[in-house]
Every structure is written in C-alpha cells, then in structure tokens.
Amino acid sequence: MKARTVGRHFRESFKSLSRNSWMTFASASAVTVTLLLVGVFVMIMMNLNKVADDLEKDVEIKVLVELTANDKEAKQLEKEIKNIDGVASLTYSTKEAELEDLINDFGENMGLSEQNNPLRAAFYVKATNPQDTEKVAEKIDRLKNTYSIEYGEGKIEKLFEFLNVARNVGLVLILALLFTAMFLISNTIRITIVARRREIEIMKLVGATNGFVRIPFVLEGMWIGILGSILPITLVSLLYFNLYKILQPYLEGEMFKLLPITPFLYQVNILILVMGIFIGVWGSFMSVRKFLRV
Template sequence: MKLRTVGRHFRESLKSLSRNGWMTFASASAVTVTLLLVGVFVMIMMNLNKVAEDLEKDVEIKVLVELTAEKTEISQLEQDIKSVNGVANIVYSTKDAELENLIKDFGENMGLSDQNNPLRAAFYVKAQVPQETKKVADQISRLENTHSVEYGEGKIEKLFSFLNGARNVGIVLIAALLFTAMFLISNTIRITILARKREVEIMKLVGATNWFIRFPFVLEGMWIGILGAILPITIITFLYYNLYKIIQPYLEGEFFNLLPLTPFLYQINGLILLMGVFIGIWGSFMSVRKFLRV
C-alpha cells in the first residue's frame, strides 16, 4: 500500500469519526467504561500480587540444631544445608542470639534472662522458590545434627494455594472483561458499518481490495480505542496517586507495601492504552469482515 494511500485512509478515518459523531461517542463510551473496570481491577490485582510475593518471600525454614552438636558439627551442618538443592540463603543464629530475640519479643518480665539458656542454635533458611519450601524442609530434616525443622507446615500450603487461586481468578475476570469489551465494541462498530453497507458494497464491486476497504475502519477502531482510554488513564492515575499518598505512610516498616508510583503508573497506563487500541482494532476488523462478502 502506497504512503499516499495510507495518508488518505488516516484522513478518511478521522472524517468518518466526526461524521458519525453519536456512534463514535457510543463506541468510545463503551471502551471507556470497560477499560475503567479493567484498569481498576488490574491495579488491584497487581498490588495483591505484590503483597503475595512479599508474603512468599517472608516464608522461611527454621532449623533447630541438636544441643549436643559441637562447633565443627554445626559448621558441617551449615555446609550440608547450603548444598541442599533449592536453598537460596542461610543465616545462623546462636543460642544466645535466640534468647535475646525471645526476650525482645516477650519482655524481660518472664525471667528468661535469669535462667540457663534452654534454647537451641538455629539456622534460618529461605528457598529459592517459596512454593518448594516443604520440599527443601524435608531434605534438611534428614541431615545429621538436625533436631527439628519448622516452617508452618499446613498453613504454608494453604497460603500458597489461596494466593495461586486468587491469581487465577484475577486472570479469568480480566480476560472476561476484555472479551466483553471486544464484544461490545464489535457490535457497536457493526451498527456504524451497517449504515455504510451500500458504500462498502459499491467499493467492492468497482474492484477495491478487501484491505483497501477494511483499513479505514480499522483505523477508526484504533481512534475509538485511544479516545476510550483517555478517561480511564486520567481517573486511575488520580485515584492511585492519592491512595498511595494516603495509605503508604501507614505501611512503612511493614512486611508488604504498595507498588511505587513509578514505574507502576506508566505500566498500567500503557497497558490500558494498548488494550484500548487492541479492542478497537479487533472490533472493527471483525465487524467489517462480513460486509466484504458481496
């Protein structure tokens, strides 16, 4: 297709938008509402996914060492744990350090500092893949001089199952919203094309190729998608910016945080714009296809 022809199609698509003002408004409104719903949902899901990742990263295995283990045996145990497949990092905590942490958590009023230290030294281990925590813990539990292994057995599996389920539900809902958007846009644009059915038929009969006829409609769909994305981008940017400024100060020091304003806002706004363009082009492409069969 020649560059001059492409330029003509761009001009024709813009003129068509103004000539069919109400239909353009209806199509853009449908895109706006759907993209706003999708954008808000994606914003929530991405932050929930961030929280899920933070929770997963916080999962660790506590390996209690036998009281009778000597320093050389403890060093050997550390090497053995490091050699276990799937271990990301390991931190050693002495008996005294464990006692200090316990006193810090429960206070000195319990009289722990007046007793002989009854605690065991421990290794704190994190798995490379949090979902494989149980597998790593089972391997460590079989090592020599390991008294016991603690990692929240039962609760961890339920947590991972819930997080994976929430992610899958989110993906399905987003896909359903996008499909609904494309269906609405396709039907709305089909009405616009129906009013110009005679024009399409005449162009087809005088020898115009399918792509020559289709291209202006595809461009119209692209413009409609862009117009429909402007308001959702504005609302979501305003909404997330203010929510972040209000909520984030309360989360400082906690084990999870909201996604930072940048690059998150650039990412989600770019995604909304791409979705708008995609569903606009797809809706136009699918709608005009049936009218090309003359």
Template sequence: MKARTLSRHLRESLKNLARNGWMTFASVSAVTVTLLLVGVFTALMLNMNKAATDIEQDVEMNVYIELESGQEEIDSLEDQITSLSGVESVAYSSKEQELTSLIDSFGEDMALFEQNNPLRDKFVVKATDPRQTERLATEISDIENIADVEYGEGKIDQLFETLEISRNVGAVLIFGLLFTAMFLISNTIKITIVARRREIEIMKLVGASNWFVRIPFILEGIWLGIIGSILPIGIVTVLYYNVYEFMQPRLQNSFIQILEFTPFIYQINALILLMGVVIGIWGSFMSVRKFLRV
C-alpha cells in the same frame, strides 16, 4: 500502499468520526467504560499477585540445633545445610540473639532468662523454591545434631493451594472481562458501520478493493481506541497514585509490598492503550467484513 493514499485514508477516518458524532460518542463511551474496568481490575489483580509472591518468598524454616553442640558442630551443620539442593540462604542466630529478640518483643520480664538461657541456637533457612520447603525440612531433620525443624507443617500446603487458586481465579476474571470488553466494543462499532453500509456498497460497486474499504474503518477503530483510552489512563493514574501514597508508608516495615508507582503505572497505561487499539482494530475489521460481499 502509497503515502498519498494512506494520508487520504487518515483524513477520511477523522472526517467520518466527526461526521458521525453521536455514534462516535457512543463507541468512545463504550471503549472508555470497559477499558476503565479492565485497567482498574488488572491493577488490582497484579498487586494481589505481587502480595501472593511476597508471601511465598517469606516462607522460611527454623532449624534448631542440639544444646550440646559446639562451634565446630555448628559450622559443620551450616555447611551441610548450605550444600543441600534447593537451599537459597542459611542465616545463623545464636541463643543469645534469640533471647535479645525475645526481650525486644515481650519486654524486660524476659530478661530473667539471661542467667540461664533455655533457648537453642538456630539456622533460618530459605528454599530457592518455597514449594520445596517441606522436602528440605525433611532432609535437614535427618542431619545429626539437629533438634527440630519448624516450618508451619500442614499449613504451608494450604497456603500455597490458596495462593494458586487466587491466581487462577484472577486470571479467569481478567480474561472474562477482556472478552466482555471486546464483545461490547465490537458491537458498538458494528452499529456504527451498519449505519454506513450504503457507503460501503457504493465503494464496492465503483471498484474499490476490500482493503481500500477496510482501511478507513480500521483507522477509525484505532482512533476510537486511542480516544477511549485517554480517560481510563488518567483515572487509573490518579487512583493508583493516591492508593500508593496511602499504602506505602503503612506497608514500609511489612514483607508485603505493592507495586512501585513507576514503572508500574507506565506498564498498565501502555496495556490500556494497547487493548483499546487492538479492540478497535478487531471490532472494525470483523464488523465491516460482512458488508464487503456485494
């Protein structure tokens, strides 16, 4: 396409937006509302997915060592556990460290046990894939000089199942919302094009090609998507900034974190803009197609 022809189409698309003021306003309003809903819900679901991942990554097992084990046995056990397939990290904690942690948590009353420490040395083990925790726990418990392995048996499977369901539900809801947004916006754009069907018929009758007719409407769809995404981008940015500033200090010492304001806000805003443009193009393309058969 020649640059002059493209420039003409750009000018024509902008003129048509101004000429059909109320229909443009209706289309932009539909784009704005639906993209705002999609943007807010997507940001929420991505943060829920981040929280689910954090919970999964925090799954670990406590491997308790037999009381009579010496330092050589402890070093040998660490090497054996580390060599197992699927082990991400192994951290040793002596019974003295465990007692200190107990005193810090429950107060000086626990200091009475310093004379006769009943606790065991232990390893804190993490699996590369949290879903392999149960398998690893079984393998570790079979190693000599291991007294016990604790990892939340029975509850960990329920946790993973719940997280998987929440992810699937979130994905379905986002897909459903996007489909609804495309349906609403394309119908609004279709109403705009129906009102101008005479214009399309005249262009076809004087010999204009299908693409010559389509391009101004597609450009209008792009403009509608861009204009309609401005307000959602601004609202989502302000909302997420305030939520982030409120939540971050309160989650500072928690293993669950929300997504950093940057670069996440740029990613979600780019997604909103892209959805607006794609839906605008799709709605215009599909709506003008039926009027090209003259």
C-alpha cells in the same frame, strides 16, 4: 502501499470519525467504560499479587541445632544445608542471639539469662521457590545434628493453596472482563459500520480491494480505542496516586505495601492503551469483514 494511499486512508479515517460523530462518541464511550473497569480491576489484582508474593517471600524454615553439636559440627551442617538444591539463603543464629531476640519480644521478666540459656542455635533458611518450602524442609530434616524443623507445617500449604486459587480466580476474572469488553465494543463498532454498509458495497462494486476498503475502518477503530483510553488512563492514575499518598504512611514498616507509583502506573497506562487499540482494531476488522462479501 504508496505513501499517497496511506495518507488517503488516514484522511478518510479522520473524516469518518467527524461525519459519524455520534456513533464515534458511542463507541468511544463503550471503550471508556470497559477499560475503566479493566484498569481498576488490574490495579487491584496486581497489588493483591504483590501482597501474595510478599507473603511467600516471608516464609522461612527454622532449623534448630542439637545441643550436643559443637562449632565444627554446626559449620558442617551449614555447609550441607547450603548444598541442598532449592536453598536460596541461609542465616545462622547463635544461642545467645536467639535468647536476645526472645527477650526483646517478650521482655526481661521471663526468668531467662545468658547463664541459664535453654535455647538452641538455629539456621533460618529460605527456599528459592517458596512453594518448595516443604520439600526443602524434608531434605534438611534428614541431615545429622538437626533437632527439629519449623516452617508452619500444615498452615503454609493452605496459604500457598489459597494464594494460587486467588491468582487463578483473578486471572479468569480479568480474561472474562476482557472478552466481555471485546464483545460489547465490537457490537457497538458493528452498528457504526452497518450504518455505512452501502458505502462499502459501492466501493466494492467499483473495484476496490478488500484491503483498500478495510484499512480506513481499522484505522477508525484504532482512533476510537485511543480516544476511549484517555479517560480511563487519567482516572486510574489519579485514583491510584491519591490512594497511594493516603495509605502508604499507614503501611510504613508493615509487611503489606502498595506497588510504587512508578513504574506501576506507566505499566497500567500502557496496558490500558494497548488494550484500547487492540479492541478497537479487532472490533472494526471483524465487523467490516462480513460486508466485504459483495
């Protein structure tokens, strides 16, 4: 395609937006409202997904060592645990360290002392994939010199099941919202093109190719998508920026944290812009297609 022809298509798309200003406004408004809803929902779901990931990463297996195990046997057990497939990290805690942690948690009024330490040394193990925690725990339990394995059996499985369901429901809702958006916006753009069907018919009758007719409309859809993305990007950015500034001080030191402003906002804004362009182009392409059969 010649540069002159490309320039003509761009000029025509801009002229069309100006000539049909009210229809352009209606289409861009539909894109704006839909993308604003999608942007807010994506923002919420991505933060919920981070919370779910943080919960999963916090899951660990506590391996209590037999009281009769000496240092050599404890080191051998450590080596065997490290060699298990699926183990990401391992930390050893002596009897004294376990007692110190217990006293720090519950105070010194428990009647415990270093001279009368009933606790066991322990290994704290994290699985490479948190969902494989149960499998890793079962393998460790078969090793010699392990007294007991603690990882929240029964509760962990329910937690992972809930998180998987929450992720799947969120994904389905986002996809449903996107398909609804594409349907509504394509119908709005179709109304714009229906009002200009005679223009398309005349161009076809004088010999214009389908591509020559379609490109200005597709470019117009792209501009509508970009125009419709500006307000959602601005509002979502302002909303998240202010929420982050308000909530983050209260979440310092807590398990749950919001995604940092950067690069999160850049990712969401690019996603909104790409969706706006895609929906605008797709809506225009599908809407003009039926009028090319002259």
